[in-house]
Amino acid sequence: MARARVEQQPAATGTTLIVMVGLGIAFLLFMAFLNVVKSGNLLNESNLLYAALIFYAGAGALYLGFGVTGTDSYVRFASLATWAGLAANTGAVAHRWYEAGHPPFASIYEMLLSFVWTLAVLTLIAEKKFGVKVIGTVTMPVAIVGVVLMQLLRTDVHPLVPALQSTWLHVHVTLAMLAYAACALSFALALMFLIQDKMQNETFLATTSLFGIGVYLGILTRFENWGGLSVVGWNAQEKSEMFLQRGVRLFVVIPDLGWLMLLVLLVVAAPFALYIVGRVRKNEALFTLANRAVFVSILLQIVALLVFLLRARAGQYPSLDAEGLYATSLAASPFILSGLVSGIFSSLLYLLLLWRRPDLERLLPTAEALDRITYKTICIAFPLLTLMIAAGAYWANRTWGSYWSWDPKETWAAITWLVYAGYLHMRITRGWRGRRAAYFAILGFVVVMFTFFGVTYLLPGLHAYA
Template sequence: MEALSNQILVAVTFTFLAASVLYLCHWAFKSKVFGWAASGVTWAALGVLTLAIVLRWVASHQMGIGHAPFSNLFESLVFFAWTIAAIYLIIELSTWMRTIGAFAVPLAFLSMLYALTLDPSIKPLLPALKSNWLIAHVITCFLGYAGFAVSAALGAMYLATGQAKDPASPRALVLDNLIYQTVVVGFILLTAGIVTGSIWANSAWGTYWSWDPKETWSLITWLVYASLLHSRFMRGWQGKRMAVFSLVGFGCVLFTYFGVNLLLSGLHSYATGK
């Protein structure tokens, strides 16, 4: 079952690639057919990805080391792709602006592609990870990250489609508002992620906050988005600056997620045993 789940994950990766290409075609050729095809393929990818994650969960229980599939970089990347696709599709359903897909869905593909370079085997949980807070922490954090990912995709789209030239146009205003809305979703979930993380840290390490690099970078990300939300109340920060800000914020998210593990050391490095 583990092998089946892994095979599905490979297939899903290329399905996201196909969806990305279709969304790009939709954007380039302004063709409805491509748009419908892109949405259909993305929905299919999300459905099958859900199945693969459930299979992996079941497989871990069959191996006698059952745990939610959110325990290492591989599993988090797979779940990150899931959250990006899910949040994007919700936005697509409410706005029908499929061009966003050309910017958002490639992020899901890249996350899956990165996962494929890693060891997919299911491993038992380290004692520090054996906590009910693991699930709450990972789900809130990654839904938050995905909110920020989609807002960055919207920011990129804002800049790439030249909205800055006419920031008062209806389309530019809708995009600007969507960037704000997705940042709000990401911000609330990131806050919840930091809170669940500190509750967990308090029971695992005996301190709710230890200025560990991962914690600090999540706070840096939080501060950057908090300032973005406050910039909304200052004149001249809508539109282009908002779009750029959403990209900078997502840069912080990526560093919190990958950079800290790769470049800095701390408590979150589960590569080495206790």
């Protein structure tokens, strides 16, 4: 059945997309070059980042093209573009390092810079060493989102406060980045395993919808009375968040945006509700309806993103805690922004799965191989997690005189560690393979993401720097 569908497709030569992407890259580089000639400074960080963005975007387009058509030459050019993007990215990292005099881990901006770099390296490794060619379809969009986010954040090198001047901090953060990137990889691999393991599209549908529900519920924790959405105020002159007092951010309320987010939440939740009803009533027709609902939800999510972009960029808003009107900025709400963008991406990836599943199945390694590689990645991630926690504890001990103080970030790092320890125990002593192991790997990554974003965003604590 699957074979038949593949053969029906016209033999894709694939030159069109390559030529288009190539032309796009050339055009954008040319435009960038004109800019450079005007400013006379070729190798500064923003130019390098811009080049990286262009190449990553090209690679992303080609990987997607490969995901859709399965034309092998796309991958070749996509990895070429990734290599070029990585070179530019490396230049930006090196420039930053040289300029700041410390490894680039001190601010969210610098962490993203390093994270994107690690992600690109891992993508190439996964592709060359393990032959997981389609992985770029997932990782490249993430890299693009990362680079775009970086354009919004404050970029000036700001000096390290005394507590951060420690080699152990760099060790700690480097290990964290490596460990989290390995966890992300294991997550992507577990998802691919589930595809190869013939998990039903409907289950993916429900999960995608659940993810969207999680994102919008997270955003709606900022729901204010009368339908507003409160976001952090932004001081345009100082390029920093506004503070009421030390450590207390000033929130401003964007009116009506809360209602829009609530509406999107309902639409995003619709496929899940339809799925549940369909399961209970054993009515397959509802699944088709659910797929249509995903389509609608993508459109609405894009609308929500656009409205958020427009309203956050311009306008003065009142605050509940202080008199007067204040501005905000996209840079003040990186988590909301990444939540919105990743919601859209996950829905798009579901559509890709829905429409091109046979091709994906043909291109991916076998289920057993994916299962094994997932386990291997976790075997790398777990010791890194352990060392990361240990280095962090050692640093805290040198700085504050206590190696463990149960602050939320620490506690969640320990929870992450326990979840992966649980995975390893179940796998080694109980022989968990396949689906159950894959679910566990996915759960692990969800906890990692919560530790990385959720704790900073939702819970207070010592890790105010990141």
